[in-house]
Amino acid sequence: MGIKSPIEIPGQPFQQLSEAKTLSPVEPPPGYGGEGWFATTLDAAVGLARKGSMWPLLYATSCCGIEFMATAAAHYDLGRFGMERFSNSPRQADLLMVMGTISKKLGPVLKQVYEQIAEPRWVLSVGACASSGGIFDTYSVLQGIDRVIPVDVYVPGCPPRPEQILDGILRVHYIAKHESLRHRDSKEYTSRLGHYGIE
Amino acid sequence: MATPTTSLPGVTQLASGPDEKGYFTLNLGPTHPATHGIFQNILKMDGEIVVDAEQTVGYIHRAFEKIAERRPLYQITTLTDRLNYCSSPLNNMGWHMTVEKLIDLEVPRRAKLLRVIIMELSRIADHLICDSIIGADTGALTGFMYVMEWREYIYEIFESVCGARLTTNIGRVGGLERNFTPDTWAKLDRFLKDFPKAFEEFDGLLARNRIFMDRTMGVGPISGERALAYGFTGPNLRAAGVDYDVRVAHPYSLYEEFDFIVPVGTAGATYDRFMVRQEEIRQSVSIIRQALVKLKDEDPSVYRAEAPEWVLPPKEAVYSAMEPLIHHFKIVMGETEVPVRQIYHSIEAGNGELGFYLFSDGGRTPARLHFRRPCFIYYQAYPEMIRGALLSDAIVTMSSLNIIAGELDA
Amino acid sequence: MMMEETLLTELRRVLGDRILSHEADDVPTIGIKADDLYEIVDALYKDEKLAFRFLTTLFGMHYPAEKGESERLGLQVLLYNMWTGQRLRLTLSFPIESPELRSITPIFPTANWMEREAYDFYGIRFAGHPNLKRILNIETMTAFPMRKDFPLEDLSRDDKDDRMFGR
Numbered sequence: 001m002g003i004k005s006p007i008e009i010p011g012q013p014f015q016q017l018s019e020a021k022t023l024s025p026v027e028p029p030p031g032y033g034g035e036g037w038f039a040t041t042l043d044a045a046v047g048l049a050r051k052g053s054m055w056p057l058l059y060a061t062s063c064c065g066i067e068f069m070a071t072a073a074a075h076y077d078l079g080r081f082g083m084e085r086f087s088n089s090p091r092q093a094d095l096l097m098v099m100g101t102i103s104k105k106l107g108p109v110l111k112q113v114y115e116q117i118a119e120p121r122w123v124l125s126v127g128a129c130a131s132s133g134g135i136f137d138t139y140s141v142l143q144g145i146d147r148v149i150p151v152d153v154y155v156p157g158c159p160p161r162p163e164q165i166l167d168g169i170l171r172v173h174y175i176a177k178h179e180s181l182r183h184r185d186s187k188e189y190t191s192r193l194g195h196y197g198i199e
Numbered sequence: 200m201a202t203p204t205t206s207l208p209g210v211t212q213l214a215s216g217p218d219e220k221g222y223f224t225l226n227l228g229p230t231h232p233a234t235h236g237i238f239q240n241i242l243k244m245d246g247e248i249v250v251d252a253e254q255t256v257g258y259i260h261r262a263f264e265k266i267a268e269r270r271p272l273y274q275i276t277t278l279t280d281r282l283n284y285c286s287s288p289l290n291n292m293g294w295h296m297t298v299e300k301l302i303d304l305e306v307p308r309r310a311k312l313l314r315v316i317i318m319e320l321s322r323i324a325d326h327l328i329c330d331s332i333i334g335a336d337t338g339a340l341t342g343f344m345y346v347m348e349w350r351e352y353i354y355e356i357f358e359s360v361c362g363a364r365l366t367t368n369i370g371r372v373g374g375l376e377r378n379f380t381p382d383t384w385a386k387l388d389r390f391l392k393d394f395p396k397a398f399e400e401f402d403g404l405l406a407r408n409r410i411f412m413d414r415t416m417g418v419g420p421i422s423g424e425r426a427l428a429y430g431f432t433g434p435n436l437r438a439a440g441v442d443y444d445v446r447v448a449h450p451y452s453l454y455e456e457f458d459f460i461v462p463v464g465t466a467g468a469t470y471d472r473f474m475v476r477q478e479e480i481r482q483s484v485s486i487i488r489q490a491l492v493k494l495k496d497e498d499p500s501v502y503r504a505e506a507p508e509w510v511l512p513p514k515e516a517v518y519s520a521m522e523p524l525i526h527h528f529k530i531v532m533g534e535t536e537v538p539v540r541q542i543y544h545s546i547e548a549g550n551g552e553l554g555f556y557l558f559s560d561g562g563r564t565p566a567r568l569h570f571r572r573p574c575f576i577y578y579q580a581y582p583e584m585i586r587g588a589l590l591s592d593a594i595v596t597m598s599s600l601n602i603i604a605g606e607l608d609a
Numbered sequence: 610m611m612m613e614e615t616l617l618t619e620l621r622r623v624l625g626d627r628i629l630s631h632e633a634d635d636v637p638t639i640g641i642k643a644d645d646l647y648e649i650v651d652a653l654y655k656d657e658k659l660a661f662r663f664l665t666t667l668f669g670m671h672y673p674a675e676k677g678e679s680e681r682l683g684l685q686v687l688l689y690n691m692w693t694g695q696r697l698r699l700t701l702s703f704p705i706e707s708p709e710l711r712s713i714t715p716i717f718p719t720a721n722w723m724e725r726e727a728y729d730f731y732g733i734r735f736a737g738h739p740n741l742k743r744i745l746n747i748e749t750m751t752a753f754p755m756r757k758d759f760p761l762e763d764l765s766r767d768d769k770d771d772r773m774f775g776r
Contacts (some may be wrong), residue, residue, distance in 0.1 A: 059230055059238050061259055062286040062605050063366055066328070070354075070364075073679045087233040095530030103608075105239060105747050106258045109229055136275065138262040139754055140746060159365050257745035264730075265754060265761050300635070427691070430719030441691075450693050542635035543687065543696070545665075554666060556685070558626055571666040571687075579722045608745055 001197050010067050013184050027104035047177040048119065050094070053082040054176065057093030057117065059110065061100025064127035067159040081169065090116035095172060096149075101129035102142045114149040115198055122172050125151045126165055129157045216218055216267040222250055227589075229258045235332060236604030238578075240593075247589050252582040256575075256607055263609040268566040272298050272559075273372060273509060273532060275568065277392050282570060283606045286325035286549040287367045288317045288357065293546035294402045296557040298372050298509070301537070309497035310374030311453045316387070317360070317369060318452070318546075319490075324353045325549035326434075326476040326483075329601040333473050334405050336598045337414045342404050349397060352390045358384040364511035367521075372511045374503030387487075395484060402477055415469040419483040420595025422467060430582040432573050433551025435600060438475045439467030446549040450586040456493070457486050468586050470597040508535045550574050550601055574606040612637045616695065623656045625648055636687065636698045643703040646684070647711040653688060653697070654716055659689035660745035661697055664713075667723040669731035670758045672702060680705045682731050687715075712738040 028034075053132045060068055072086075087093035090113050102110055115122070125145055128134035131154040133143035144153060152175055155168035183189055211302070228239035239255040265280050272297055274384035279290040292314050303396060306314075327350055331343040346357035354364040359382050361369040370376065379387075382427045406409045421431075426439040436443055444461045446454040464471025503510065529535050545554035554571030577600065585593040612633035620628060620639060627649060627678035630640035641649055653661040670683035683702035689695070703710070713720045725744040726736045732753040735741055744749065752759055 058232065063281055066284060067365055069328075070347060070350065072343050073351075076347055077349045086232070100237075101259055101261055103258055103260050105260065106229065109258070113230060133763070137259045137766070138266060138267070139759070139761065139763055140260045140262050141763065143763050143766055161364065211642075257743075257747075260745040262754065262761070265759075269761055355720055417649070427663060430717070440635050443691055448691075540634050541638075554687075556666065556668070556687070558670075569666065569668040569685075574721060575726075576666075576719055578717060 002028050004064060017102045022116065028116040043179075043181050044177075046181060051173040051177040054122075054173065055085055055087040056083050056095045056097050057088070057090055057113070058086050059096060059098045059100075060115070061098070061102060061106070062129070064099035064130070064157075067162060068097070068126065069167060071165045073163040076166065076171075077144055078184075079167075081173070083164075083169070089115075093117055093118065095122045095124060095169075096146050097124045097125040098130045099125055101127075101134060101136055101143050103140050104142050105140070107166075109149050110145060111148045111198070120176070120179070122152045122176060123149060124153050124155065124168055124172050126155045126157075126168065127160060128156055131156060134158060148196065149198075150196060212361065219423050219605060220596045229255070230391050235598060236602055238347055238602065238604060238607060240597075241579075241595070242590070244590065246395075249585050249590060249593050251595075252374060252580065253346070254581065256578070258563070258608070259313065259604045260608040261605075263570060268564055270564070272301075272537070272565065273530075275565075276368050276370075277366070278370055279570075280401055282553070282572065282609060283325070283549050285328050285603060286321040287365060288321040289325070289546065289548045290370045290553060291367060291369050292452070293316050293544065293548065294554055295370050295372055296522060297542065297544040297557055299310060300542050301540055301557060301559060302372075302506075303538075304373055304504055304506055304509075305500045306373055306452075308453070308478070309494065309501045310503055311498065312494050313375055313379060313502060314370065314452050314491050314546060315365075315454070315457070316487050317357070317375075319486045320353050320356060320390075322549055323480050323483045324350050325601075326480050329478075329599070330405075330457060330473055330476050332410070333415070333469065333595065333599050336595050337357060337411055339408075339411065341402050345397070345404075346401055348349045348416075348570065349390075349394055349434075352386065352394070354388045356390065357400060358381060359386060371503060373506040373510060376503075378500065378502040387491075391487065391491075395481075398480060406477065414561070414591075415599070417466060418469045418588065418592045419586050419599065421580060422466040425583065426467060428569050428576075429515045430576040430581075431551065431580070432548070433578075434475045434479060434549070435467075435472055435577055436551065438463060438464035438471035440465055445545055449545070451544075453548060457489050458488050459489075469595050535563075537561050537563065545571065546587065548573065550603065550606065551577065570609055572606045572609055574602050575609070576605060578602055610687070619656075619659055620697075623652050623659060635640040636696045638700055641701050643684075643701045643710055643764060646686070646699070647713055647716075649699065650686065650713045650716055651690070652662075653694055659690065661690050661691065661695075663689040663691050664717040664719050665696070665729055667713075667720055667727065669727035669733050669755070671731055673757045679773075682708050682733055684710065684727065684733060708736070709715045710739075711736050714738055716749045729753075732756070 014150050039126060070076060078084050096114060097119060125131045130145050153168050153171045155164055157164050222245050225244050226240055229237045237258040241253045242249050243251040267275050267278055276291050276294055279294040280287040280291045321361055327346045331346040334342040357367050357369065358364055359380055361367050361376060368601050421439055423440040426436050429439060432443060440463055441460050442463045453606045459482045461521060462475045466473050507526040508529060512526055514537060516523035517527045537559050541558045542554045543554060545552045551573030555571060556569040557565055558567040560566040611633050616637055617631060625646050627641055628639045629642065632638050655657050665687040667686050672681040672683060674680040681702045682705050686699040686705060688697045710733060712724055722744060724738055727733045728741055729743040729746050730753060737749060746754060
């Protein structure tokens with residue numbers, strides 16, 4: 001009865017999990033047996049879940065994108081934060097990471113992508129160009145993406161070191177973890193979006 | 200069945216087939232994970248086959264040429280960083296050589312050799328990204344993860360010379376800003392010891408891999424004549440069979456003394472571009488080793504020419520002596536004499552011949568500076584290369600061309 | 610600086626009196642008339658000895674009105690003979706009121722985007738170009754940004770203090 005392992009590893013009997021009892025390393029004191037329970041607020045539990053697996057939508061435009069590739073690679077691993085799965089579709093993403101210069105030609109595209117991201121969504125502006133136009137104070141460069149979309153965290157640098165990008169990501173995680181569940185319906189949020197012309 | 204459309208409003212009429220089937224229009228970009236950069240392709244598809252393509256670029260146009268008309272010559276280095284940002288030191292050195300050509304400054308031999316080391320390291324970094332991304336686009340993500348570690352080693356070497364990893368602003372007019380420290384030499388030695396073996400592992404992952412070869416051989420081909428007509432230079436041209444390398448044709452910075460092979464492909468397809476870049480990485484490692492041998496005969500304290508009117512003197516000298524103070528003032532306030540000349544200088548950058556056409560009218564800032572950007576010029580040929588190919592072939596072709604958006608739009 | 614004799618003789622042989630001026634500071638340069646551009650590029654391409662069959666680059670210039678000269682636009686064409694390594698620059702200018710040149714795209718397909726860039730930045734029109742529209746700037750833009758009178762900076766910023774920016 002139970003599951004039979006197809007591969008018999010000598011010396012390691014296959015544990016019949018269907019018959020196993022509760023696996024607990026510590027014996028509970030008498031009278032306190034069972035699964036146990038944990039009390040918290042829904043906000044905290046949902047916040048923990050949200051921050052632990054935030055899927056980034058890459059908007060890697062220029063040089064900061066290469067530093068982000070270095071952050072995602074093995075040396076400054078992003079996988080340890082649960083973010084190695086880059087969502088390429090805005091509908092499935094949580095965090096919009098704008099990395100690099102945004103020109104005025106690209107502004108409407110950025111806004112459209114932001115509007116397509118499903119709630120809850122956060123925006124991380126990586127690099128000087130995304131935050132404020134950077135060194136390119138020209139007629140063709142958007143002087144900061146906060147002219148078209150609301151931004152949560154700004155990471156300065158040209159380009160920022162991977163450690164700085166990780167610092168920005170961790171701040172977004174902090175915001176996500178401590179965000180109230182009603183925040184997205186609140187008047188301050190909708191008025192903030194209304195300021196940008198987003199419903 | 201898709202509605203037959205042959206044109207979009209605002210889009211030039213794409214090629215129509217003789218029997219007017221129901222083609223559909225697919226918009227690839229501008230923000231697309233597979234286009235490593237911001238440029239848009241509107242593809243006209245017959246099922247999975249690409250019939251025609253039209254490109255829209257300019258989504259990251261930062262008006263470099265106009266900014267350059269407002270910057271003194273030594274401040275334009277920061278702009279050249281951001282052209283092909285995967286290999287910033289190459290662009291920086293090209294610009295410094297342009298200014299040195301303008302003012303007829305002779306760079307000491309050791310500084311030239313140090314520059315060669317920095318430039319070849321940067322070329323290795325650029326080709327590593329391109330080749331690993333070709334692999335990633337065919338599904339082999341391991342190569343990318345493995346190879347980025349070696350880019351970190353190269354970044355550490357750049358950091359010890361100039362302080363920055365990616366957009367380096369490395370070098371000064373006449374040489375480098377500081378000498379290589381013992382730490383730099385140690386990092387360089389470790390890199391040269393460990394990298395070749397790791398590189399051969401990366402090569403073994405892809406070069407004779409049956410799946411990779413099937414995905415890339417004969418994909419996105421271009422013949423040598425068409426490549427020349429389209430102004431190709433660099434690895435893309437060499438993959439098509441034409442052995443034009445600016446380091447050999449118009450040598451600069453002592454390249455004429457180095458012994459290296461210029462690898463050439465045959466079919467101009469994605470596999471050829473991949474293999475040409477792989478071989479160029481090996482040749483770059485060999486060039487760095489030769490430079491290290493040549494450096495043994497040089498005075499180890501020389502790293503820059505004396506160009507007091509172009510390079511800021513050290514602050515201790517500015518506060519204590521008269522001449523450095525005058526030079527500091529002249530440089531910052533723009534009183535340096537700049538010759539009135541019109542010069543062109545080009546280098547072999549990561550993607551091809553990167554040229555700087557500098558019109559100087561004697562003023563502090565250039566009258567006109569034009570960047571001859573290889574990406575901008577050879578991306579025009581992309582529709583011709585993917586006509587009749589599958590969509591996935593189009594993606595792999597694009598990544599093998601190594602289109603860097605910063606250089607495309609500038 | 611004077612152009613070297615052999616090159617000048619060959620150019621004179623092919624182009625005759627269409628050479629308005631010549632010099633050779635860094636790249637040998639000949640000045641030509643704006644209307645002769647296509648014929649000269651074609652002749653240089655087809656000639657067997659000169660064989661300038663690679664177009665390195667092509668870009669526009671703006672010469673603002675000063676010292677009695679009227680405002681002019683210009684074009685610089687950089688040709689290259691890959692087999693001998695010889696470079697040649699063609700320079701031409703024309704009044705700003707009539708910016709129309711003949712496109713050299715039939716000779717060099719690579720001139721397609723270069724001419725679009727010259728149109729985008731300076732407003733130089735190329736007759737016979739297959740697709741002359743803006744390439745790098747926003748398509749609906751009306752001004753030509755690389756001309757000297759167009760401002761560089763984004764005018765919508767209101768946070769810059771001129772005292773700090775040294776203007």
